[in-house]
Amino acid sequence: MSKYDDIKQSAYDANMQLPKLRLVLFTFGNVSAVDRNQGVFAIKPSGVPYDELTPEKMVIVDLDANVVEGSLRPSSDTKTHAVLYKHWQTIGGIVHTHSMYATAWAQAQRDIPIYGTTHADHTTVDIPCAAPMHDDMIKGDYEHETGFQIINCFKERGLSYEDVEMVLVGNHAPFTWGKTPAKAVYNSAVLETIAQMAYLTENIKADALRLKDSLIKKHFERKHGPDSYYGQ
Amino acid sequence: MSKYDDIKQSAYDANMQLPKLRLVLFTFGNVSAVDRNQGVFAIKPSGVPYDELTPEKMVIVDLDANVVEGSLRPSSDTKTHAVLYKHWQTIGGIVHTHSMYATAWAQAQRDIPIYGTTHADHTTVDIPCAAPMHDDMIKGDYEHETGFQIINCFKERGLSYEDVEMVLVGNHAPFTWGKTPAKAVYNSAVLETIAQMAYLTENIKADALRLKDSLIKKHFERKHGPDSYYGQ
Amino acid sequence: MSKYDDIKQSAYDANMQLPKLRLVLFTFGNVSAVDRNQGVFAIKPSGVPYDELTPEKMVIVDLDANVVEGSLRPSSDTKTHAVLYKHWQTIGGIVHTHSMYATAWAQAQRDIPIYGTTHADHTTVDIPCAAPMHDDMIKGDYEHETGFQIINCFKERGLSYEDVEMVLVGNHAPFTWGKTPAKAVYNSAVLETIAQMAYLTENIKADALRLKDSLIKKHFERKHGPDSYYGQ
Amino acid sequence: MSKYDDIKQSAYDANMQLPKLRLVLFTFGNVSAVDRNQGVFAIKPSGVPYDELTPEKMVIVDLDANVVEGSLRPSSDTKTHAVLYKHWQTIGGIVHTHSMYATAWAQAQRDIPIYGTTHADHTTVDIPCAAPMHDDMIKGDYEHETGFQIINCFKERGLSYEDVEMVLVGNHAPFTWGKTPAKAVYNSAVLETIAQMAYLTENIKADALRLKDSLIKKHFERKHGPDSYYGQ
Numbered sequence: 001m002s003k004y005d006d007i008k009q010s011a012y013d014a015n016m017q018l019p020k021l022r023l024v025l026f027t028f029g030n031v032s033a034v035d036r037n038q039g040v041f042a043i044k045p046s047g048v049p050y051d052e053l054t055p056e057k058m059v060i061v062d063l064d065a066n067v068v069e070g071s072l073r074p075s076s077d078t079k080t081h082a083v084l085y086k087h088w089q090t091i092g093g094i095v096h097t098h099s100m101y102a103t104a105w106a107q108a109q110r111d112i113p114i115y116g117t118t119h120a121d122h123t124t125v126d127i128p129c130a131a132p133m134h135d136d137m138i139k140g141d142y143e144h145e146t147g148f149q150i151i152n153c154f155k156e157r158g159l160s161y162e163d164v165e166m167v168l169v170g171n172h173a174p175f176t177w178g179k180t181p182a183k184a185v186y187n188s189a190v191l192e193t194i195a196q197m198a199y200l201t202e203n204i205k206a207d208a209l210r211l212k213d214s215l216i217k218k219h220f221e222r223k224h225g226p227d228s229y230y231g232q
Numbered sequence: 233m234s235k236y237d238d239i240k241q242s243a244y245d246a247n248m249q250l251p252k253l254r255l256v257l258f259t260f261g262n263v264s265a266v267d268r269n270q271g272v273f274a275i276k277p278s279g280v281p282y283d284e285l286t287p288e289k290m291v292i293v294d295l296d297a298n299v300v301e302g303s304l305r306p307s308s309d310t311k312t313h314a315v316l317y318k319h320w321q322t323i324g325g326i327v328h329t330h331s332m333y334a335t336a337w338a339q340a341q342r343d344i345p346i347y348g349t350t351h352a353d354h355t356t357v358d359i360p361c362a363a364p365m366h367d368d369m370i371k372g373d374y375e376h377e378t379g380f381q382i383i384n385c386f387k388e389r390g391l392s393y394e395d396v397e398m399v400l401v402g403n404h405a406p407f408t409w410g411k412t413p414a415k416a417v418y419n420s421a422v423l424e425t426i427a428q429m430a431y432l433t434e435n436i437k438a439d440a441l442r443l444k445d446s447l448i449k450k451h452f453e454r455k456h457g458p459d460s461y462y463g464q
Numbered sequence: 465m466s467k468y469d470d471i472k473q474s475a476y477d478a479n480m481q482l483p484k485l486r487l488v489l490f491t492f493g494n495v496s497a498v499d500r501n502q503g504v505f506a507i508k509p510s511g512v513p514y515d516e517l518t519p520e521k522m523v524i525v526d527l528d529a530n531v532v533e534g535s536l537r538p539s540s541d542t543k544t545h546a547v548l549y550k551h552w553q554t555i556g557g558i559v560h561t562h563s564m565y566a567t568a569w570a571q572a573q574r575d576i577p578i579y580g581t582t583h584a585d586h587t588t589v590d591i592p593c594a595a596p597m598h599d600d601m602i603k604g605d606y607e608h609e610t611g612f613q614i615i616n617c618f619k620e621r622g623l624s625y626e627d628v629e630m631v632l633v634g635n636h637a638p639f640t641w642g643k644t645p646a647k648a649v650y651n652s653a654v655l656e657t658i659a660q661m662a663y664l665t666e667n668i669k670a671d672a673l674r675l676k677d678s679l680i681k682k683h684f685e686r687k688h689g690p691d692s693y694y695g696q
Numbered sequence: 697m698s699k700y701d702d703i704k705q706s707a708y709d710a711n712m713q714l715p716k717l718r719l720v721l722f723t724f725g726n727v728s729a730v731d732r733n734q735g736v737f738a739i740k741p742s743g744v745p746y747d748e749l750t751p752e753k754m755v756i757v758d759l760d761a762n763v764v765e766g767s768l769r770p771s772s773d774t775k776t777h778a779v780l781y782k783h784w785q786t787i788g789g790i791v792h793t794h795s796m797y798a799t800a801w802a803q804a805q806r807d808i809p810i811y812g813t814t815h816a817d818h819t820t821v822d823i824p825c826a827a828p829m830h831d832d833m834i835k836g837d838y839e840h841e842t843g844f845q846i847i848n849c850f851k852e853r854g855l856s857y858e859d860v861e862m863v864l865v866g867n868h869a870p871f872t873w874g875k876t877p878a879k880a881v882y883n884s885a886v887l888e889t890i891a892q893m894a895y896l897t898e899n900i901k902a903d904a905l906r907l908k909d910s911l912i913k914k915h916f917e918r919k920h921g922p923d924s925y926y927g928q
Contacts, residue, residue: 115339115340116338116405117403117404117405118260118405189257190258193257193330193332197332197335197339198339200333200336201336201339201340203431204339204342204431205340205341208339209341211403212364212367212403214367214371215364215365215370215404218371218374222308229278230308231278231279232277232279232280232305
């Protein structure tokens with residue numbers, strides 16, 4: 001028994017969804033779950049195959065990315081998670097994958113345009129693609145800087161991390177988050193679907209137009225905010 | 233026991249086919265089953281995952297979309313179903329999905345051209361894509377108006393809902409219907425296949441020609457009408 | 465017991481491979497198995513879902529497509545099978561599917577160019593796409609004429625049905641055959657793979673060149689003919 | 697019992713991963729495992745379906761491709777494996793597949809450009825596509841020459857087989873290798889993923905730029921070499 005059992009279980013459960021949703025090949029992805037009261041998060045150990053994972057193997061680290069408990073090395077992306085948890089106070093879980101279509105958009109260094117209501121059901125803006133990082137950031141504390149690349153992208157564009165729970169890091173791959181690790185995984189799967197739909201849309205019609213504002217607003221507010229009427 | 237058990241069971245069975253046929257991610261879809269004698273239909277509850285569904289959880293609503301029985305909130309698309317049932321007298325089931333290829337065509341705001349006999353086996357015209365809705369319809373009673381957008385599209389084009397059992401709503405996604413909920417689900421899977429084949433066809437040959445009339449007529453009449461000779 | 469039990473079983477086994485290999489949606493395909501001594505073939509009954517098939521349900525017809533045994537109606541494509549068996553003496557099984565990529569090439573009315581050794585492992589020429597049929601053939605005995613459209617395509621191009629065991633019918637879909645029904649099914653899966661590879665090749669490099677002759681010859685003869693050294 | 701049991705088992709295990717990872721159709725692939733001390737390798741028998749394989753059926757051949765033990769004929773690609781083992785001293789396993797996207801790039805005769813960190817996590821250069829072979833090599837000892845085509849490609853480009861564990865053979869398909877057969881299979885799956893991501897990237901943005909050097913170096917060194925910090 002550990003006082004971190006809850007977040008270990010929740011990080012484990014969320015990690016195990018990634019292969020089930022076909023969002024990862026081998027070990028190319030990780031999920032973390034934060035405990036705000038104790039100031040720590042549980043994250044997947046680095047390079048451990050999903051079918052060998054157990055809740056006990058989750059690594060506990062603090063918000064400066066120091067290991068607090070666990071005998072395995074944490075995900076090599078741990079510092080990115082730490083920076084996001086530290087600066088974005090209300091998120092409870094973070095996911096990183098190299099899912100196929102979202103990663104292709106990241107490699108193309110393009111925002112994913114909002115083409116339909118599947119997109120607008122989840123967010124009202126194009127999915128931002130943060131610029132590839134500068135060489136000094138890459139040569140510096142790379143994963144730490146990756147967190148800031150994401151945060152700065154949101155600042156510069158005036159986006160709120162509570163409204164937009166997903167980002168592409170240019171040349172790299174997507175990160176998603178949410179109030180819980182399960183929601184962050186849900187966002188990863190939604191992002192992959194949106195990315196594939198946008199890919200197909202442009203290959204059907206080269207000059208496809210972004211969704212108009214009234215439809216964006218309508219679909220988003222059906223599902224979110226005071227007047228929503230989706231779900232129980 | 234309820235006097236609506238039959239349509240609850242049939243709506244449940246049809247809903248459960250959607251994930252099996254890979255037509256939905258998470259809860260992005262719904263099926264309803266109508267009982268014309270009792271003037272009501274059974275529909276999926278909103279936002280409930282497919283693996284938590286039971287026949288008992290189906291919601292019974294009348295053709296004005298008022299809940300008649302059930303403790304859960306019905307699908308947020310319920311008013312669209314209600315309008316279609318009310319105006320189109322002979323349909324027994326309706327399906328809405330955000331299936332990948334059909335949705336991409338809807339996002340591209342294009343009819344799906346009839347390129348081959350797989351398409352002509354099911355209908356003799358291009359799959360219509362209704363125009364994106366006007367802002368006043370979107371800001372008004374949106375799902376109710378979505379039903380009229382579909383009905384008006386069929387009226388303007390002189391199409392019969394009995395001949396063409398599928399439509400794309402521009403920027404949104406497909407709706408299909410049929411004499412039974414099972415047939416409506418079948419149509420959803422057929423539409424997704426036709427949509428993918430047309431996508432591939434255009435990407436093989438940019439200037440692909442629509443199927444010629446004699447072949448359209450032949451393949452359709454092999455399967456439908458007085459001289460059909462397909463099936464038992 | 466029936467004197468046709470062997471071909472019923474072999475047609476049944478081959479039909480059941482189609483959904484397993486993801487070559488069919490619902491009932492969009494059929495396989496037949498011929499018994500040359502008895503002058504009949506066993507074929508899938510029309511419109512019967514694969515999971516309701518049994519060997520007993522296979523329909524026995526003669527090479528003029530007359531039903532000899534069986535209470536169900538045979539596949540609507542039966543006459544095409546009959547013509548091919550009658551004119552092509554050494555084939556033992558025939559398959560018709562609407563598999564995704566092969567059908568897209570048929571809809572684009574294009575031969576599949578030979579771009580690589582996966583193709584050359586099986587045949588040395590482009591996969592022929594027979595022209596869409598003339599209106600009088602379509603309005604006449606359509607499925608009977610479909611068989612002649614295939615045979616005439618091979619005659620005009622000087623192809624041997626023993627060297628090339630697959631064809632696309634323009635605007636329609638593929639037919640494949642082989643010495644056994646199992647080999648015909650194998651060819652259907654190979655054709656679908658070749659079709660997808662050629663699709664991707666052209667979308668990577670618009671001006672891709674056909675495979676050169678020496679490599680075509682080498683790969684084909686590795687697997688076929690007196691000097692082959694593939695397999696046991 | 698045989699003194700080759702270890703490599704038979706390891707070749708068997710690795711071969712069985714290919715269908716599981718969806719890298720092969722039917723028998724279109726093979727894996728071998730070398731025993732450097734005994735100067736032999738175990739390889740898949742030619743043309744035997746994966747579900748009929750057993751460790752005992754693996755064929756033992758020496759580095760000149762002579763069969764040493766086993767009643768079945770070895771893979772028709774055996775000589776290519778033999779040449780690679782003979783010249784590249786530190787590899788322990790080799791894989792050949794016709795996986796879909798990697799083969800499409802080979803058919804297009806293009807190197808796979810390095811577009812993202814998924815690629816850089818594994819190697820720092822474009823995946824080389826060896827030129828299609830000259831006619832005299834094809835008409836000569838083809839599979840033997842295929843080995844030299846790969847080795848010469850690496851020589852001409854100044855690549856090390858220890859740094860780059862994968863290659864496309866123009867017009868043919870990929871070969872991968874590694875210190876163990878399991879690593880070689882891992883590389884096959886990684887290559888297929890990289891190939892698909894690059895395909896999608898170019899279809900999203902025609903003029904996509906190669907990944908910049910600093911990011912290539914960073915991601916590669918996160919996972920490899922003295923300063924790596926990925927994995928346990």
